[in-house]
Amino acid sequence: MASLLKKPLKLALVQLATGADKAANLARARSRVLEASKSGANLIVLPECFNSPYGCQYFPSYAETLLPHPPSKTDSPSYHALSALAAESKAYLLGGSIPEYVPSTKKYYNTSLFFSPKGDLLATHRKVHLFDIDIPGKITFRESDVLSPGNKVTLVELPEYGKIALAICYDIRFPELATIAARKGCFLLLYPGAFNLTTGALHWELQARARAMDNQVYVGLCSPARDMEASYNAWGHSMVVDPNAKVLCEAGEKEEVVYAELKGEAIEETRKGIPIYTQRRFDVYPDVSKGDIKFDE
Numbered sequence: 001m002a003s004l005l006k007k008p009l010k011l012a013l014v015q016l017a018t019g020a021d022k023a024a025n026l027a028r029a030r031s032r033v034l035e036a037s038k039s040g041a042n043l044i045v046l047p048e049c050f051n052s053p054y055g056c057q058y059f060p061s062y063a064e065t066l067l068p069h070p071p072s073k074t075d076s077p078s079y080h081a082l083s084a085l086a087a088e089s090k091a092y093l094l095g096g097s098i099p100e101y102v103p104s105t106k107k108y109y110n111t112s113l114f115f116s117p118k119g120d121l122l123a124t125h126r127k128v129h130l131f132d133i134d135i136p137g138k139i140t141f142r143e144s145d146v147l148s149p150g151n152k153v154t155l156v157e158l159p160e161y162g163k164i165a166l167a168i169c170y171d172i173r174f175p176e177l178a179t180i181a182a183r184k185g186c187f188l189l190l191y192p193g194a195f196n197l198t199t200g201a202l203h204w205e206l207q208a209r210a211r212a213m214d215n216q217v218y219v220g221l222c223s224p225a226r227d228m229e230a231s232y233n234a235w236g237h238s239m240v241v242d243p244n245a246k247v248l249c250e251a252g253e254k255e256e257v258v259y260a261e262l263k264g265e266a267i268e269e270t271r272k273g274i275p276i277y278t279q280r281r282f283d284v285y286p287d288v289s290k291g292d293i294k295f296d297e
């Protein structure tokens with residue numbers, strides 16, 4: 001069987017310190033992405049809401065308009081900064097996410113943009129599962145007060161490496177997305193994400209390792225750096241987990257770039273040793289990757 005990952009890939013997660021100044025966030029992202037590319041990274045990831053603070057009160061004022069494609073520089077400075085940066089760094093670039101506004105429907109989204117090493121847009125993913133939680137005395141958050149959800153599973157083919165899946169933060173808590181992606185042949189699931197001090201301590205590493213273990217694929221989670229002056233305190237701890245659920249690299253809480261070398265053999269060895277991949281009982285329960293799924297492949 002052909003390897004899901006055709007050749008080794010160096011993955012970099014940029015745990016960026018973001019603030020209120022969008023231009024400063026873009027400039028900071030640029031310098032850290034170039035640092036990662038100089039270190040030999042082939043695929044570089046920025047965090048959720050990397051160009052703005054994270055919070056419903058910020059989404060409308062930071063939102064950019066991406067359609068029609070390509071957007072003008074005034075409609076989306078972040079799109080153009082990311083496209084130029086991917087080309088300059090000659091690496092695949094997942095631009096974390098940014099708040100998006102669609103004037104024709106007056107809707108806002110939390111949207112990821114993924115660029116090729118030539119700066120071409122390869123995929124967009126709008127957060128499918130909105131972060132609506134209420135843990136008394138700890139944290140209440142309702143993205144759906146402002147945002148609308150995306151409606152598709154996002155898989156992208158990187159010709160020289162293989163297929164990856166993109167999703168955003170709260171999407172990781174819905175294992176169906178990860179399972180569908182893995183059964184469709186992805187070697188890596190990427191989640192820009194901003195867990196917080198409550199849910200991060202509880203579930204950040206657990207979710208990353210669980211999605212890797214269930215699906216025997218690589219998983220990467222990229223958080224903003226923690227800022228205790230901000231209204232939302234991101235967890236940090238960006239990490240890459242291997243197909244055997246081992247944490248390969250983990251950031252602390254501050255701004256930092258972490259790296260991992262991904263290899264196809266690790267997926268094959270894991271699946272050979274514990275062959276759940278071929279032991280599923282679709283005569284007992286349904287295969288979630290079959291049926292009516294909305295894809296962007």
Ligand SMILES: NC(=O)CC(=O)C(=O)O
Pocket residue numbers: 130131168169170171173193194195196199200
């Ligand atoms: N911020 C999110 O979308 C998700 C999160 O913090 C959590 O699931 O916990």
